[in-house]
Amino acid sequence: MTTWVVFYILVAYFAGAISSAIPLCRILNKPDPRAEGSGNPGATNVLRVAGKVPALTVLLFDVLKGAIPTYLAYLHGLHDWTLGLVAISACIGHMYPIYYRFEGGKAVATALGAMLPIGWPLAISLLATWLLVFRLSRYSSLAALTTLIFAPFYTYLYKPEFTVAVSMLSVLIIVKHKSNIVRLLKGIEKPV
Template identity: 65%
Template sequence: MTTWIVFFMVGAYLGGSISSAVLVCRVFNKADPRTQGSLNPGTTNVLRVAGKSAAALVLMFDILKGAVPTYAAYLLGLPESAIGLIAISACLGHMYPVFFQFKGGKAVATALGAMMPIGWVLTTALISTWLIVFKISKYSSLAAIVTVSLAPLYTYWYKPQFTLAVAMLSLLIIAKHRTNLLRLFSGEELLSAKQKNVDDKEE
């Protein structure tokens, strides 16, 4: 069992290290998203840099990076704690990709993918929360922070055996958003519409 857990963790990290944002922008002959806009290789910045089609592809690939290893681990009957570690490994790969100088994104889409195998009820709750908060606030970073903060509560209500794993994943995502939190609390993100477009980072 331990061998399988280590195998999946390493595989999840390596899979997560494949930066879809960088690769998709290369295919679309666009600038490296790590050098443009918010400098963040995620869906939001790719939308800004390369357009809707490229952003949609990045979103899909990033979700799959989290969903595939965790769902495979779930099908093999690995314990919930191991699935949590595998999900974290996928997100760490996205955040610190070994293939791209360890310059990655914030793993929001990858974390969503990692939680999807828990069930469609949880998935719907997470997506709905993000959309509602984003519609009200217009900040994707705030929407992500609120959503992952509520994710353990949703999980406890729906499938409590996965609560610890989801809580571990949520803490990782919140920690990666620490600069966004500082800007939101200081009011820096409210300075101007132009600054908002540059500073609001996601995934």
């Protein structure tokens, strides 16, 4: 593994570990998203505890912290599975942030951001899948899981050379959703 791969993996982790949800809720005098709602410092829970504008702000920030390190690594010449490592590192930073005692979110938006540099057709397919499933079910977790299941197939259609990287990323995020999967199967998952 080259020095640049390690560099971008570290940059991605530390970027991913930066939370916008926690300080934004604090600034707005809203409940700490780790202590209210689902206890997850991500956009969906911020929507529950703070409203639409803070949730959109968190969503944008989380997407960018996945997109920027991955895109910079791509521009530097990293490809295929090494880009997958960078993307995974950004998501691990979001899930297990060093700045917040390793207690983070599910990294769905960060994963989406990491996939965006692959191209607009993939981004549109992912967003359309998420929106369709969410519209039909009202479950953010189900929409995320469905989108992550389809992500490697979409990638294979548009840019097959990134299928392994996207598959690695999808598996990571799906595993992080194991409690949501259990609640969905039991019929006790909370809709948004």
